[in-house]
Amino acid sequence: MRQVSKRVNPWTWCGLLVAALLVATLAPVSGAPAAPSPGGVLKVAIVAQPSILDPTKSISGISRVVLENVVDRLVRLDEKLKIQPELAVSWRTVSPTEYVFTLRRGVKFHDGTDFNARAVKAYFDHILDRRRNSPRLSNFTQVRDVHAVDDYTVRFLLSAPFAPFLTQLSEWGYMISATQLARSPETLAEKPAGTGPYRIDRWVRDDHVRLVRHRDYWEKGLPYLDEIVFQVIPEGTVRVTNLRTGQVHAADSIPARDVQTMKDDPKFKWTVVSSPGYRSFYLNTAAAPFGDRRLRQAFAHAVDREVLVKTVAFGFGVPAYGPIAPSHWAYARHFQPYKGSDPQKARALLAEAGRPNGFPFSVKMANNPEELRLVQAVQEQLRQVGMDLRIDAGEYVAKRSEVLRGAYDAFYAGFLGGPDPDSNTYDSFHSRGSFNWVKYNSPEVDRLLDAARTELVQEKRRQLYRLVEEILARDSPMIFIKFPYYETDGHVVLASVQDLVPIPQQRLLLKQVWLRK
Amino acid sequence: MLRYIGQRVALFIPTTLLLLFLVFALIYLIPGDPVEAMLAEQAGPELIARVRADLGLDQPLHLQFVHWLGKALRGNLGRSIRSEEPVGQALAKRQPGTREQALLATLVAVAIALPAGVISAVRRGQWADSISRIAALLGLSFPSFFLAIVLIYVFALGLRVLPPSGYRPFTEDPLQNLRFMIMPAVCLGMVMAAILSRMTRSSLLEVLGEDYIRTARAKGLSGRMVIYKHALKNALIPVVTIAGIQFGALLGGTVIIETIFALPGIGRLLIDNIRASDFPMVQGVVLFMALARLVINLATDLLYGWLDPRIRYG
Numbered sequence: 124m125r126q127v128s129k130r131v132n133p134w135t136w137c138g139l140l141v142a143a144l145l146v147a148t149l150a151p152v153s154g155a156p157a158a159p160s161p162g163g164v165l166k167v168a169i170v171a172q173p174s175i176l177d178p179t180k181s182i183s184g185i186s187r188v189v190l191e192n193v194v195d196r197l198v199r200l201d202e203k204l205k206i207q208p209e210l211a212v213s214w215r216t217v218s219p220t221e222y223v224f225t226l227r228r229g230v231k232f233h234d235g236t237d238f239n240a241r242a243v244k245a246y247f248d249h250i251l252d253r254r255r256n257s258p259r260l261s262n263f264t265q266v267r268d269v270h271a272v273d274d275y276t277v278r279f280l281l282s283a284p285f286a287p288f289l290t291q292l293s294e295w296g297y298m299i300s301a302t303q304l305a306r307s308p309e310t311l312a313e314k315p316a317g318t319g320p321y322r323i324d325r326w327v328r329d330d331h332v333r334l335v336r337h338r339d340y341w342e343k344g345l346p347y348l349d350e351i352v353f354q355v356i357p358e359g360t361v362r363v364t365n366l367r368t369g370q371v372h373a374a375d376s377i378p379a380r381d382v383q384t385m386k387d388d389p390k391f392k393w394t395v396v397s398s399p400g401y402r403s404f405y406l407n408t409a410a411a412p413f414g415d416r417r418l419r420q421a422f423a424h425a426v427d428r429e430v431l432v433k434t435v436a437f438g439f440g441v442p443a444y445g446p447i448a449p450s451h452w453a454y455a456r457h458f459q460p461y462k463g464s465d466p467q468k469a470r471a472l473l474a475e476a477g478r479p480n481g482f483p484f485s486v487k488m489a490n491n492p493e494e495l496r497l498v499q500a501v502q503e504q505l506r507q508v509g510m511d512l513r514i515d516a517g518e519y520v521a522k523r524s525e526v527l528r529g530a531y532d533a534f535y536a537g538f539l540g541g542p543d544p545d546s547n548t549y550d551s552f553h554s555r556g557s558f559n560w561v562k563y564n565s566p567e568v569d570r571l572l573d574a575a576r577t578e579l580v581q582e583k584r585r586q587l588y589r590l591v592e593e594i595l596a597r598d599s600p601m602i603f604i605k606f607p608y609y610e611t612d613g614h615v616v617l618a619s620v621q622d623l624v625p626i627p628q629q630r631l632l633l634k635q636v637w638l639r640k
Numbered sequence: 641m642l643r644y645i646g647q648r649v650a651l652f653i654p655t656t657l658l659l660l661f662l663v664f665a666l667i668y669l670i671p672g673d674p675v676e677a678m679l680a681e682q683a684g685p686e687l688i689a690r691v692r693a694d695l696g697l698d699q700p701l702h703l704q705f706v707h708w709l710g711k712a713l714r715g716n717l718g719r720s721i722r723s724e725e726p727v728g729q730a731l732a733k734r735q736p737g738t739r740e741q742a743l744l745a746t747l748v749a750v751a752i753a754l755p756a757g758v759i760s761a762v763r764r765g766q767w768a769d770s771i772s773r774i775a776a777l778l779g780l781s782f783p784s785f786f787l788a789i790v791l792i793y794v795f796a797l798g799l800r801v802l803p804p805s806g807y808r809p810f811t812e813d814p815l816q817n818l819r820f821m822i823m824p825a826v827c828l829g830m831v832m833a834a835i836l837s838r839m840t841r842s843s844l845l846e847v848l849g850e851d852y853i854r855t856a857r858a859k860g861l862s863g864r865m866v867i868y869k870h871a872l873k874n875a876l877i878p879v880v881t882i883a884g885i886q887f888g889a890l891l892g893g894t895v896i897i898e899t900i901f902a903l904p905g906i907g908r909l910l911i912d913n914i915r916a917s918d919f920p921m922v923q924g925v926v927l928f929m930a931l932a933r934l935v936i937n938l939a940t941d942l943l944y945g946w947l948d949p950r951i952r953y954g
Contacts, residue, residue, distance in 0.1 A: 171912070174722040174723050174916070175722060175723045175724060177724075180724075253690075256687060256690055256691050256694060258687070260687070261687065309724075312723065312724045312725075327733075327904065328723075328725070328730065328733060328734075328904060329734065329904030329905075329908055329909065329912075330806070330807055330902070330904045354806065354902070355902060356805055356806075356902045357899050357902060357908075358805075358899055358900045358902070360789060360792075361792060361804055361805045361900055361901070361902065364792055364793075364796055364797050364804040364805075365804050365805060367797060368796055368797060368800060368803075368804060370803055370804060370805075370806070518915075520676065520915075520916075520917050523676070524676055527676065557685075
């Protein structure tokens with residue numbers, strides 16, 4: 124034996140070792156990815172029930188969690204927020220104001236009727252009809268006309284070029300049965316007939332929504348599960364107990380302290396995506412004290428966002444310096460104009476503005492313990508430079524009403540954002556934007572935002588948004604704090620749940636999900 | 641007796657009318673504008689104004705009240721702004737859970753309170769009395785939400801004998817229904833038991849001091865006989881009244897327990913809709929809760945009159 128081993132070349136040993144390692148990695152061992160096994164009931168805990176499931180009326184994020192699995196759109200967003208085909212197999216931009224979509228054939232709605240160009244037209248005619256007061260109207264103000272060219276070709280005509288058009292379609296262009304829309308629109312509230320992988324079987328209010336597999340789903344072999352039950356469990360601790368005892372398979376909005384322990388438990392998987400929304404202080408730029416730009420800049424300099432995210436938010440989030448989020452293609456990672464805090468600069472700005480000893484101001488906000496902790500930490504940071512932040516917390520809707528009336532100094536709130544940078548900027552900072560609560564008015568930003576909306580080349584848009592962010596940092600109408608990725612976009616799931624890919628903004632797409640037996 | 645019933649019912653009508661007005665006025669006390677609450681993050685001011693007009697919210701207050709009253713008296717409480725669900729239907733659907741919860745909690749309470757109260761009264765000053773009184777004090781001062789979390793930790797997470805939360809209608813699966821209802825019923829029942837056992841104790845002690853009890857004892861009746869046959873019956877009148885009132889209150893739902901145990905009930909319906917400023921729903925729920933109280937109070941008044949002639953003719 125010794126002689127034999129002596130004759131073996133050292134390179135051969137190395138080769139054998141590499142081969143052994145390769146075999147070891149490629150060999151199917153337990154725990155390695157297995158083929159999906161169909162069947163089973165997936166139970167998902169949700170914080171509140173959907174208010175309404177009618178896609179032409181729903182506005183809540185929870186409704187979207189359910190609808191995502193029931194209703195398809197012409198195009199969809201993937202986990203990287205990129206546009207992918209769904210009910211449209213392809214599309215072309217004939218001109219900046221004309222899009223032509225070729226539709227998928229052989230697709231059936233849950234009520235058995237066919238999906239075709241007429242259904243697309245019927246949906247858009249419905250939501251664009253002003254008398255119906257659909258909130259979808261504001262999502263598609265640029266759509267002038269929808270024309271069914273033939274059974275499987277649709278032409279959209281826009282009144283002006285609109286770069287986020289495809290993203291808007293993926294967000295709000297839910298395709299529902301034209302028959303249901305025409306004959307029984309009142310049934311849409313509880314059971315919209317879409318073409319999605321699951322159809323709504325039963326909705327017991329305040330308790331659960333049950334979805335069952337759509338047998339005629341267009342994507343062959345999918346979905347895997349027989350049923351999905353969205354169980355309403357409002358209390359955080361109770362959601363965790365339901366997960367721990369296996370009563371539900373997945374839950375979101377897990378209290379931070381439980382996430383810490385569950386992350387290390389092999390029984391659970393923690394999935395997280397970065398949300399395109401942000402948390403920020405809205406400053407009323409139309410009135411004293413924040414009518415003075417120097418005082419807003421002083422605020423921006425006095426806050427240390429990294430410390431806030433690390434300590435108060437338990438690291439669940441990314442410090443924010445502008446409105447464009449890490450999940451956006453236009454996000455500039457190194458754009459951190461107010462990184463760290465600079466109390467000296469803040470004091471200098473206060474002195475320059477004639478307030479060397481600081482000034483008092485009130486912050487309106489929702490009475491929410493986690494948010495309060497964060498604002499209290501900011502309060503402490505501002506105190507270092509003499510700014511006296513007074514908290515005015517109360518019922519969210521009531522506080523927001525005061526903000527909408529302009530009766531406020533500052534307002535701390537979250538913004539859900541949208542998948543296109545336009546959703547995070549236009550309405551909030553354009554002088555004609557519908558949510559310009561800070562009353563910001565900059566002709567320069569208006570011009571840039573208009574240009575970014577009509578420019579179709581992504582690289583050019585990126586540059587435009589970069590300029591917008593720079594001006595916003597200079598003018599500081601809003602003090603951005605963080606891009607959260609904890610509250611709504613993080614899920615804890617049992618290890619038996621396979622292939623769950625969370626998509627930002629509560630898009631919990633479950634058609635590819637299966638349960639390991 | 642008829643005159644007495646007439647008087648009570650005559651009082652009931654103006655009270656109900658006043659109630660209807662208060663409930664209507666309530667929407668102006670809910671913070672925030674309902675249409676704004678619904679749409680502010682999705683739509684501009686133009687759409688908000690249009691929806692307000694559609695809901696008739698732009699009309700003068702008195703016209704809105706007359707309109708609402710007309711419909712409410714015909715049993716039409718309108719529709720939810722958010723979900724478009726008819727308010728009456730929403731109430732009807734949440735009723736069984738709340739009713740069952742109230743009933744089971746009362747049963748739990750009576751089952752604990754009666755023996756505890758009787759033992760406490762009969763063994764006055766002894767250790768059994770002290771234990772019962774301390775337990776009652778604990779029951780009163782222990783917050784029910786905390787008890788709920790403790791029960792969930794012990795029975796759902798630790799022993800794994802009960803599901804942590806949820807609901808199944810009794811008609812669908814009675815056994816599963818009871819498994820879901822037992823923890824909420826115990827949570828609510830404990831507080832009620834504390835009140836009732838103290839009530840039973842003091843009421844029984846009072847009765848045991850009466851002359852007719854001494855007579856019964858003098859006749860040579862056994863202690864047990866005296867307590868169960870003569871004393872308890874009379875002592876229970878105020879206890880039954882309190883239990884009835886408590887039951888009426890529970891029929892209005894319990895916000896905290898329903899939220900913790902994820903029970904679809906009246907309390908959660910109320911709180912969710914207050915948060916959303918969905919005023920037709922809030923009006924409907926409050927009206928229901930108040931009417932339930934009024935009806936129970938009326939029934940108690942009538943029952944009292946029947947039980948105790950002094951009240952009828954007083």
